[in-house]
Amino acid sequence: LAKTTQPISMDSYEGQEVNITCSHNNIATNDYITWYQQFPSQGPRFIIQGYKTKVTNEVASLFIPADRKSSTLSLPRVSLSDTAVYYCLVGDGLFGGYNKLIFGAGTRLAVHP
Amino acid sequence: NAGVTQTPKFQVLKTGQSMTLQCAQDMNHEYMSWYRQDPGMGLRLIHYSVGAGITDQGEVPNGYNVSRSTTEDFPLRLLSAAPSQTSVYFCASSSSRGNSPLHFGNGTRLTVT
Numbered sequence: 431l432a433k434t435t436q437p438i439s440m441d442s443y444e445g446q447e448v449n450i451t452c453s454h455n456n457i458a459t460n461d462y463i464t465w466y467q468q469f470p471s472q473g474p475r476f477i478i479q480g481y482k483t484k485v486t487n488e489v490a491s492l493f494i495p496a497d498r499k500s501s502t503l504s505l506p507r508v509s510l511s512d513t514a515v516y517y518c519l520v521g522d523g524l525f526g527g528y529n530k531l532i533f534g535a536g537t538r539l540a541v542h543p
Numbered sequence: 544n545a546g547v548t549q550t551p552k553f554q555v556l557k558t559g560q561s562m563t564l565q566c567a568q569d570m571n572h573e574y575m576s577w578y579r580q581d582p583g584m585g586l587r588l589i590h591y592s593v594g595a596g597i598t599d600q601g602e603v604p605n606g607y608n609v610s611r612s613t614t615e616d617f618p619l620r621l622l623s624a625a626p627s628q629t630s631v632y633f634c635a636s637s638s639s640r641g642n643s644p645l646h647f648g649n650g651t652r653l654t655v656t
Binding site (some may be wrong): 434464466471472473474479491517531532533534535536538 | 547562583584585587629633635642643644645647648649650655
């Protein structure tokens with residue numbers, strides 16, 4: 431099982447760029463890297479997923495170096511509404527692989543005015 | 544599209560009582576699962592199902608039963624509630640297509656006294 435390590439908490443201010451790094455030294459060849467966001471009293475919500483290099487969508491960017499042993503979620507110009515817990519998951523998301531996904535404690539991001 | 548719907552949102556039980564947490568999805572997803580989340584912690588997998596009639600245990604299955612008679616529904620049964628089962632329960636579903644993300648419900652907050 432590919433375990434991940436990410437900071438427990440981070441603080442930022444409105445308008446800043448936030449980068450959350452996740453370490454996954456045991457990532458397997460078939461594994462993808464997926465990030466979820468969770469607001470209080472809600473279920474986690476998919477943000478972005480990638481396999482290598484860089485992926486960008488309307489919400490975030492995901493940077494993955496060539497060795498794939500880490501990844502960085504980048505949130506541009508955060509606002510107060512980005513205050514949430516962010517989870518980094520690594521796994522083979524193919525059918526039957528979801529039971530192996532491990533949600534750690536995540537990174538608690540607090541955005542201040 | 545309602546996505547993943549969980550009922551009830553809140554529930555208080557006395558030790559020894561039984562109840563069923565309901566989960567329904569309208570996305571025709573093959574994969575469904577139940578997680579529990581304790582304060583300040585990540586999500587832990589209780590049970591999962593890869594299709595109607597097929598279920599399997601996750602990381603913390605003791606004290607819980609599941610069944611999957613239809614694609615849409617995946618109820619979680621607490622056989623004899625214990626204070627240790629006080630938690631927030633999340634249901635999730637996903638398509639069987641490779642690396643499709645998990646879609647979560649908004650949770651059931653259960654308190655066992």
